[in-house]
Amino acid sequence: MAGLSREEFEAAIQAYVGQEIGPRWVAKDTVNEAMIRHYCAAVGDENPAYLDAEAAAASVHGGLVAPPTMLDSWTMPGMDAGWVHADGEPQDKQVELHRLFDANGYTGVVGTNQEQVYHRYLRPGDRLSALIVFDSISEQKATPLGLGYFITTRYTFFDQNQDEVGSMSFRVMKYKPAQEPKPVTEGAVAAAPAKPQRIRPPMGHDNAWWWEAVKAGELRIQRCKSCQTLRHPPRPMCGECRSMEWDSVVASGRGSLHSHTILHHPKFPGFDYPVICALVDLEEGTRLVSNVIDCDPEAVEIGMPLELTFEKVDDEMILPLFRPAK
Ligand SMILES: [Zn+2]
Numbered sequence: 001m002a003g004l005s006r007e008e009f010e011a012a013i014q015a016y017v018g019q020e021i022g023p024r025w026v027a028k029d030t031v032n033e034a035m036i037r038h039y040c041a042a043v044g045d046e047n048p049a050y051l052d053a054e055a056a057a058a059s060v061h062g063g064l065v066a067p068p069t070m071l072d073s074w075t076m077p078g079m080d081a082g083w084v085h086a087d088g089e090p091q092d093k094q095v096e097l098h099r100l101f102d103a104n105g106y107t108g109v110v111g112t113n114q115e116q117v118y119h120r121y122l123r124p125g126d127r128l129s130a131l132i133v134f135d136s137i138s139e140q141k142a143t144p145l146g147l148g149y150f151i152t153t154r155y156t157f158f159d160q161n162q163d164e165v166g167s168m169s170f171r172v173m174k175y176k177p178a179q180e181p182k183p184v185t186e187g188a189v190a191a192a193p194a195k196p197q198r199i200r201p202p203m204g205h206d207n208a209w210w211w212e213a214v215k216a217g218e219l220r221i222q223r224c225k226s227c228q229t230l231r232h233p234p235r236p237m238c239g240e241c242r243s244m245e246w247d248s249v250v251a252s253g254r255g256s257l258h259s260h261t262i263l264h265h266p267k268f269p270g271f272d273y274p275v276i277c278a279l280v281d282l283e284e285g286t287r288l289v290s291n292v293i294d295c296d297p298e299a300v301e302i303g304m305p306l307e308l309t310f311e312k313v314d315d316e317m318i319l320p321l322f323r324p325a326k
Pocket residue numbers: 224225226227228229238239240241242243
């Protein structure tokens with residue numbers, strides 16, 4: 001259904017609201033200790049209720065529990081699930097709806113926010129299923145990325161006894177990218193367009209100072225004035241001693257690769273793909289998300305030594321990036 005008028009298009013998309021996207025997603029694996037351990041390692045959570053069977057048994061939980069924020073991970077179908085049937089037909093209404101957007105020019109997609117509600121802790125052995133319903137689709141909005149619509153999907157999670165254990169509201173925006181490549185007209189020499197800008201970070205009371213330092217060519221790490229613990233990303237309170245007093249130190253710029261992913265798609269304006277998106281362990285002990293540049297994606301290795309570089313990524317933005325250490 002391409003080339004619909006705006007009224008026809010909006011009527012077509014609104015018809016999805018209230019519908020289930022398809023059969024429930026049933027978790028392939030029960031809640032299990034290995035996945036809990038990997039998740040905790042990835043986010044740096046050392047809560048013994050998740051990791052230490054003995055300590056967990058002696059706690060209010062009476063045994064190991066899963067971090068509540070893993071709620072939606074148990075039923076995720078995974079990259080191998082395939083979003084379309086062998087004949088190319090959409091596997092569920094979510095794919096169908098996104099195709100309808102694509103066919104009408106709203107080809108961009110970006111996740112905007114999610115909220116989760118937990119009714120109880122999940123324990124190893126629980127098997128979850130998810131009922132997924134289109135909750136709402138907004139009216140058309142003008143955004144910095146382009147004209148778009150917010151699609152809110154509601155997930156309700158059930159355990160093996162069909163008791164509700166939690167829910168999630170997940171919102172994406174489907175949009176018409178604002179920076180479409182300009183067609184080259186025959187006989188005319190098209191001027192090279194300025195490189196599109198990257199999306200700007202939200203700057204607020206708690207983090208603007210960090211970006212100001214970056215602009216000045218310094219990678220700073222927030223430090224608790226009371227117990228000297230370093231922390232990143234910037235936030236008002238020390239997680240160790242709850243002091244609100246802080247200053248900062250300048251990072252040496254030496255670090256190593258904690259983990260990474262290579263981004264190919266979707267292609268946002270302002271990035272050169274593939275992007276090596278990296279979690280970098282600084283030698284001072286904190287970790288930050290950045291990009292590795294001047295490196296063949298094939299050559300990226302966990303643990304590789306990295307060094308900081310400040311790069312001008314568009315006409316005005318400077319970012320602290322990393323390259324393999326010499
Ligand atoms: Zn502190």
